[in-house]
Amino acid sequence: MTSIELAEPGAARAHLHAVAPDEPDAPLGHAPHESVEPVDRARATAAVAELLTALGRDIRSPHLAETPRRVADSFIELLTPRPFEATTFPNDEGYDELVVVAGIPFDSLCEHHLLPFSGTAHVGYVPGARLLGLSKFARVVERFARDLQVQERLTRQVAAWIEAELAPAGVGVVLEAEHLCMSVRGVQVRGTRTCTSSFTGVVRDDGRTRREFLARCGLRGIME
Numbered sequence: 001m002t003s004i005e006l007a008e009p010g011a012a013r014a015h016l017h018a019v020a021p022d023e024p025d026a027p028l029g030h031a032p033h034e035s036v037e038p039v040d041r042a043r044a045t046a047a048v049a050e051l052l053t054a055l056g057r058d059i060r061s062p063h064l065a066e067t068p069r070r071v072a073d074s075f076i077e078l079l080t081p082r083p084f085e086a087t088t089f090p091n092d093e094g095y096d097e098l099v100v101v102a103g104i105p106f107d108s109l110c111e112h113h114l115l116p117f118s119g120t121a122h123v124g125y126v127p128g129a130r131l132l133g134l135s136k137f138a139r140v141v142e143r144f145a146r147d148l149q150v151q152e153r154l155t156r157q158v159a160a161w162i163e164a165e166l167a168p169a170g171v172g173v174v175l176e177a178e179h180l181c182m183s184v185r186g187v188q189v190r191g192t193r194t195c196t197s198s199f200t201g202v203v204r205d206d207g208r209t210r211r212e213f214l215a216r217c218g219l220r221g222i223m224e
Helices: 041-054 067-078 135-145 151-166 201-205 207-216
Strands: 088-090 099-110 116-126 130-132 170-179 194-200
Touching: 041 067, 067 099, 099 135, 099 170, 099 207, 116 135, 116 151, 116 201, 116 207, 130 151, 135 151, 151 170, 151 194, 170 201, 170 207, 194 201, 201 207
Parallel strands: none
Antiparallel strands: 088 130, 099 116, 116 170, 170 194
């Protein structure tokens, strides 16, 4: 579930709307790296060289001679998440209050323009039978961010992963990001941030829990 509004430069931060409890879930889209062909570094390098040539650049120039390789390697890095295993623990103490990790930085690539979008993710959940190792929240965000993405899908994928792995009582995910495809091209509006949210379970349905999540993320009064 997502909701988007844009803040003009110099204006107050974007206002995010909580998802109504009876809204249907938004589709997840493709899962990252499923049915993806193995990376062909040599072919990617040649493709960048061809693109530069088509754009009227002389790749024989000493300034551009290594650019195709560098660009190919940078895209490979941006599209390859580091492997990790979800570290979970039994919730022996029966902890049933919010666990929130706020301000997780992330970078991703817009699938429409191949330009970066960067920002922060706020992730929380109300535990069920198992707890997630705190460092894994950032790893989960990175796992889905290192792909050709749209922010709406990325937001929902992070929430869906936590739900699938932990079966918690509820999940909250909010992403705030600036998209270079909007700030350096097209309308060229710098400083504009796009905000998306995904709430499930008690974080979506219970107003008190949702407000507590937003307050811990520093978003109280912005999304309400």
